[in-house]
Amino acid sequence: MNSIARSATAPPAMILATILAVSFAVPAAAGRKSPAAPQAAPRVAITIGLQVVEAEVADTEARKRQGLSGRAHLGAGHGMWFPYEVAGRPSFWMKDMRIALDFVWIRNGRIVDLTPNISPDGGTRTLVRPRVAATGALEVPAGTIARWGWKVGDAVRITPLEPASP
Numbered sequence: 680m681n682s683i684a685r686s687a688t689a690p691p692a693m694i695l696a697t698i699l700a701v702s703f704a705v706p707a708a709a710g711r712k713s714p715a716a717p718q719a720a721p722r723v724a725i726t727i728g729l730q731v732v733e734a735e736v737a738d739t740e741a742r743k744r745q746g747l748s749g750r751a752h753l754g755a756g757h758g759m760w761f762p763y764e765v766a767g768r769p770s771f772w773m774k775d776m777r778i779a780l781d782f783v784w785i786r787n788g789r790i791v792d793l794t795p796n797i798s799p800d801g802g803t804r805t806l807v808r809p810r811v812a813a814t815g816a817l818e819v820p821a822g823t824i825a826r827w828g829w830k831v832g833d834a835v836r837i838t839p840l841e842p843a844s845p
Contacts, residue, residue, distance in 0.1 A: 722840040723760055725817055727783070727790065730827045732819055733840065734760040747818060748775040758819040760837070766812035773800035773807065779821035783829065784809035790833045795824045 720735040720742055737743040737759055747759050763769060766786055773780075776799040784792035792809040798821075809816070815837075823829075 719842065721842065724838045724840055725758070725760060726836040726838070727829055727833050728827065730756075730829075732756055732758045732817065732823075734758040734817060737761045746771070747778070747780070749777065751777050753778055753780075753818075753820045755820060755823070758817050758823075761816040761818070763814050766814045768808050768810075768812055769816065771807040771816065771818075773797060773805040776800050780818045781821050781824045782807055782809075783817040783819065783824065783835075784811070784813035785815045785817060785835050786811075786813045788835050790829060790831050790835060793824050793829065793831060796821045 721738055723734050723736055725732045725734055733756060735742075735758075737746060743761055746761075747753060761769070761771075771782065779796060779798045781796065782794040783790055784794070791811050791813050794807055794809070797805065797807050
């Protein structure tokens with residue numbers, strides 16, 4: 680017997696169950712997101728003096744490991760923010776870096792250390808870390824610290840930015 684003939688003789692409860700199953704399955708499938716599409720990193724505005732840096736937030740271990748590695752360019756006024764729950768002296772390895780960076784080390788809303796002009800690794804396994812404990816690191820293009828006159832003790836304000844619309 681073919682499926683059409685069977686469905687015509689199916690009990691009403693079975694037909695109702697089939698209709699309900701399909702009506703719940705279609706919206707559920709339509710609302711699913713593709714697992715292949717990576718979610719964009721959150722962004723913050725970091726204000727130091729009169730200057731504002733728009734920074735991606737390395738908010739996961741994977742994003743912290745990747746950092747800015749492999750990028751060919753980082754525009755003026757842009758950077759990457761690495762927040763930490765506990766103050767410490769994190770090490771940054773310049774692995775696969777293609778651009779030179781300045782590091783701004785921050786704790787309690789103040790700059791606590793500065794590491795300017797760190798060149799791409801070039802295979803030397805350059806490690807960068809603050810001289811004092813910090814709860815965050817801001818990476819910006821090399822020369823930013825000098826150009827904007829930042830110094831230890833400067834106040835820092837971090838403001839979340841709205842997510843980019845898809």
